[in-house]
Amino acid sequence: MLTMPVPDEDKIRRRAAIAAALRAIVPGEGVIEAPVEMRAFETDGLTAYRQLPLVVVLPETTEQVSAVLKYAHDNGIKVVPRGAGTSLSGGALPLADGILLGMAKFNRVLDIDYANRCAVVQPGVTNLAITRAVEHRGFYYAPDPSSQIACTIGGNVAENSGGVHCLKYGLTANNVLGIEMVLVTGEVIRLGGKHLDSEGYDLLGVMTGSEGLLGVVTEVTVRILQKPETARAVLVGFPSSEDAGQCVADVISAGIIPGGMEMMDRPAIHAAEDFVHADYPLDVEALLIVELDGPQVEVDHLIERVSEIAQANKAATLRISTSEEERLLFWAGRKAAFPAVGRISPDYICMDGTIPRKRLPEVLQGMAELSRLHRLRVANVFHAGDGNLHPLILFDANDADELDRAEQFGADILRLCVKVGGVLTGEHGVGIEKRDLMPEMFTEGDLAQQMRVKCAFDGKGLLNPGKVFPTLHRCAELGRVHVKAGQLPFADIPRF
């Protein structure tokens, strides 16, 4: 189990006074301190971890957010920002001695500007609600994390969320034009806007994906796109993951960037087919869904080319969607892969490494060995176009030993991803889940430099401490220990 920073007992003793001070900023029901009512906030999408916060505050205005943060900053109280709480990496896990700052009441779409192809929304607006607000004019907001019905755009900015279409359309970072945010001091700043690029340092780029450690977003301007005219998909079964992987490489080498390119391994195919009956082939080792979107003439042309490439890579089965219903059926199994796996196991954890695609066969091979070692099953879904793996580790959380083995298994998978040149997380964030694995990918010098950036935003380390970084340092220490060649004498600092 991962451990969190030792709570400050003094803050916990002062809970009533802190709640009263927050109530002076956010009146009425905007401050919650009764444990039974705070229960709704004790966890996020990483449900193995639970912690009641010190107090919950739900501000409605930027001024209130600013006042809450200024109060916390003046009094040295930790703050954990929260959107919809769908993080899969524990990014919104509360702290016993910290204020939970919920942004759910920031739920208005402020401005839709078709002439400039953007929308200005509050951070508590859900990802899907942005598309809902503009789709009657044929527009949509491109990044589509699978939690899009619930997750908020503020959370998307914090996590730099992706989705199945990001190879072609980018992650959140590539689709956000500007934000208003509040620094931990209570200062309000604006980064970007309806225009492109930054006038100075790209602080918008740093904020996106900063997992609530640098500031609290109070307004977001996103790019909206015209929906592609049509989409068609091809569903291909392969006798081996090598063949499927080669097919993906050949599609990209042919100059084709599909709207989506998803792969499933045998266990995932079987779980999905048993659940939704999408008519997936069951005697294949890998299933690939390639979706082309754009003008009809382009989609028809490219889908033929993709099919030829698939045939040349020993495709065992191949079907091209001929109707919208059929395309959606191809996707039904993939989209239901997580709940489908949920049916065959009491619990599962979803990992999120990215690898260079060409290393897929050996990573799958390594995962099979780890599966035997840890005595737990694993099913794989894979954003094949961009190399983002989602291994689903099947276990029973009621068995403490299984949870422990599942976490070890997950950590070993991510170590394997890093070993082949990949990374710990492609779209879910580090949070607490991968925090202690950061040294697998970064030297202490690399991490120290990231922590110095943290210090530039949050010198007292009050925003979401215990997430992302495996060690906590006072900023003054980081300033002092600039030692050559990335070797920093941090050995005496306790890890948690």
Next chain:
Amino acid sequence: MSAVLKPASIAELAEMIAAADVPLEVIGTGSKRHLGRPVQAAASLDMSGFTGVIAYEPEELILDVAAGTPLADVESMLGQRGQQLAFEPPDWSALLGGTGSGTVGGLVACNLSGPRRLKAGAARDHVLGIHGVTGAGDLFKAGARVVKNVTGYDMPKLLTGSHGTLAALTSVILKVLPAPETEETVALTGFDDAQAVDAMSLAMQSACEVSGAAYVPGEAVYLRLEGIAPSVSYRRDLLGKVLKRPIEVMAARSSAARWKAIRDAAMFAENPRHPLWRISVAPSAAPGIIRRLKDRLDIRYLFDWAGGLIWLEVPPSPDASEALVRASFASGHATLIRAPEATRAAVDVFQPQAPALAALSGRVKEAFDPRHILNPGRMYRGI
């Protein structure tokens, strides 16, 4: 400028920066040396020793390249494999009086993007990883050779566009993408500024996937379509219907030449003494900005990015008409791209920032370069 430090290895670079007790001007080939405020440096740090491709994997869409590698070499290598840097890096050598399009490191340091920026994103959207040495002499890396990664802060974006004020980059990992099979440009004439922006907006709101939208006053609105041939011709016809106007079509070769000129702002190279601004605004704001400026100044201008980017040439003056330019828009930013050194030392070259943001930028500088060794003052005074 006297001493030149030319490190041959990353370790030597780290030693040189750590040992430096005077400010250093970070230089690749010097093609963009006159971009930004003049740096008061006692020595230059010549990064041209860091050259070569570390890894190019077309099917993985990644290029890992030493920062001092000439951009022209990289582009020709990518072209041989049918790939490109999708953000369309410009070559401002004619504008700025340099030779050649510079290095990959310089391109990343300045975050320069061309016409396709409005569809494909900026340079910063294509920088996947970096290796470098901070102003404190510390080696660091961030990002990786994968196209999708959210592990830790997005330091590659922070370093992109930092104009060498935070770290000396030794290598960068770039996302490379397939080059389009063909292109065509639709030209429309007879517009005033406002009509031109309206037409570009209509085109951008359509499903035509326009990859370049520019307006050259007195000449035409240009709308570029790229992709496979049947798709391009289909979208060309669709564009005619959307715009409800007769269109003129430029075939691939003349289209490419036209967009290269727009990308490099070539029309402004002929007046080297005239200050040149680049203003980034919401596209719909562009016509009003020009209307306000035309009343006060004798200007030449060009709209790129569907109006979101205004290239603005003003008459020679000691302050490059800074006050008028900055007062002409409410939100966005203006950068003085070309002006004599004395002007660039006297006025704000980059958009001034509100106090809280300026202070934060200062703290970010401190986080990398606490002694203010690297390119001090290039972007802002004190940074």
